[in-house]
Amino acid sequence: MKYPIRAGDVEHGGSASARIKAELTAAGVDPITARRAGIVAFEGEMNLIVYSNDGGTLRVSVEPHAVYIEVEDNGPGIEDIDLAMTPGYSTAPDWATDLGFGAGMGLINMRKNSDHFEIHSHVGAGTKIQCWIHRPEPSPAKGQEGS
Amino acid sequence: MKLTELARVIEGTIHVGAEQTELLVDRAFAADLLSDVLALTEEQTALVTGMTNPQVMRVAEILNITAVILVRGKIPPPALLEYAEQLGVPLVSTKKTMFETCGLMYSNGVHPCRSKAVSEMQGHG
Numbered sequence: 001m002k003y004p005i006r007a008g009d010v011e012h013g014g015s016a017s018a019r020i021k022a023e024l025t026a027a028g029v030d031p032i033t034a035r036r037a038g039i040v041a042f043e044g045e046m047n048l049i050v051y052s053n054d055g056g057t058l059r060v061s062v063e064p065h066a067v068y069i070e071v072e073d074n075g076p077g078i079e080d081i082d083l084a085m086t087p088g089y090s091t092a093p094d095w096a097t098d099l100g101f102g103a104g105m106g107l108i109n110m111r112k113n114s115d116h117f118e119i120h121s122h123v124g125a126g127t128k129i130q131c132w133i134h135r136p137e138p139s140p141a142k143g144q145e146g147s
Numbered sequence: 148m149k150l151t152e153l154a155r156v157i158e159g160t161i162h163v164g165a166e167q168t169e170l171l172v173d174r175a176f177a178a179d180l181l182s183d184v185l186a187l188t189e190e191q192t193a194l195v196t197g198m199t200n201p202q203v204m205r206v207a208e209i210l211n212i213t214a215v216i217l218v219r220g221k222i223p224p225p226a227l228l229e230y231a232e233q234l235g236v237p238l239v240s241t242k243k244t245m246f247e248t249c250g251l252m253y254s255n256g257v258h259p260c261r262s263k264a265v266s267e268m269q270g271h272g
Contacts, residue, residue, distance in 0.1 A: 014205030021209050031211070038209035039185055087268045100198050103182035108268050112186070 003058040005048040010099060013049050017041035020060050027062050033135050036113040037067045040131045043106040044071035050096045051076070056126075066115070069131045077123035085111070148172055148255055150214060150237055156255050157216070157241045157248050162223055164214065164237025172214055174260040177249050181206050186268065192260030195248055197221055204230040212236060218245045 001023065003016040021038035025031070041058055048056040048071065056073030078084050085107050092102020107129075111117040114131035121127040150170040154161050164170065176188050177195035184194060184206055193214045196203060199221050207215055214237040217223060223231075223238055231238040241248055253259075 011201070014202050014209075018205045018208045035209065035211060042185060042205070042209055087265045099200055099202060100179055100181035100196075101202070103180050103186075105182045105186040105265070105268065109182075109186040112268065 001060045003045075003060075005045055005052075005055050005058055007049060007052045007055040009049055009055075010095070013046055013099070013101075014042050016058055017045045020058070024060070024062065024067060029062060029067060030136060033067055033133055036133050037069060039113045040069050040110050040133065043110045044069065044129060044131075046096075046101050047071065047106050048073055050092055050102060052127075064135075066132045066134050069114075069133070071129040071131075072126065074126040075124060077125055078119075078121040078127055079123050081119055081121060148252070148257055150239075152255075153214075153216075153252065153257075154239050156251050157239070157243055159216065159239045159241035159243075162228055162238045162240060163231040164235070164239075167235075167237055170214065170237060172252075172257060174213070175216075175249070175252055175257050176260045176262060177245055179245075183265075184210070187262045187265070189261040189263060193257070195245060195252070197245060199224055199227055201226055201230060203227065204234060204236065207231075207236050208234055214239060216241065216248060218243060218248045 017038055020041045021034050024034040024037055044058055052073035053075040059070040061068045083089055087108055088104040090102050090104030096102035110131055115134040116132040118130045150172060151168050153172050172193045175193040175195055178184050179197050181202055191211050194212045195216045197219050204227060217240040220242040
């Protein structure tokens with residue numbers, strides 16, 4: 001599943017993520033994993049809207065043992081990732097904070113809700129964030145081998 | 148506390164979900180900062196807020212919010228009402244402040260939802 005997100009498109013902010021959560025649930029992903037994936041997607045989506053130069057893309061795939069979410073843009077890139085990952089540190093413009101976002105918790109929250117989190121960013125080139133959210137093992141009652 | 152009882156206690160109006168008379172509101176989190184709602188709540192909860200933009204309902208959808216309570220006399224815009232209706236998430240408004248609304252809910256048995264403080268978010272979580 002691939003969702004293009006436009007920079008500055010506040011009005012639709014979060015709508016792709018709400019759709020992602022509904023689609024994951026429809027695809028049989030359990031509610032806890034779907035909630036975590038929804039949070040990761042939402043934070044990624046808002047970051048693209050608030051910070052990216054020309055928007056970016058959310059990609060979601062359902063793997064047998066995990067939900068994979070990728071957030072990618074073409075800039076501006078993050079100069080100091082450690083600083084950006086500090087709770088409360090934010091460079092959000094006023095219009096984002098007026099909406100209740102840009103509190104400097106987004107990247108941290110994406111990491112919190114992921115079992116594996118990677119961020120790569122280069123100033124002038126862009127940012128790519130990859131998150132894997134593990135799905136719980138199917139219960140033995142569901143009849144997987146070795147139960 | 149049941150939804151109808153909650154509305155009575157905070158002198159609120161139920162805009163959406165009035166038919167969900169048996170819905171139990173036993174946990175709540177209050178914030179205008181939706182970033183904090185997304186990052187800090189650790190379980191299903193009702194949300195007390197002064198924000199009325201569509202993102203409130205999108206956050207509610209993602210976090211499985213039990214009910215949204217708008218404070219300080221905020222009038223829910225039609226888009227928010229429609230979204231709440233579509234999701235089946237009860238929407239209540241009150242003229243009371245966030246502080247007073249929370250105080251009334253707390254003293255009538257609604258507990259804080261399990262949550263983290265921002266200071267606990269450093270490092271891998």
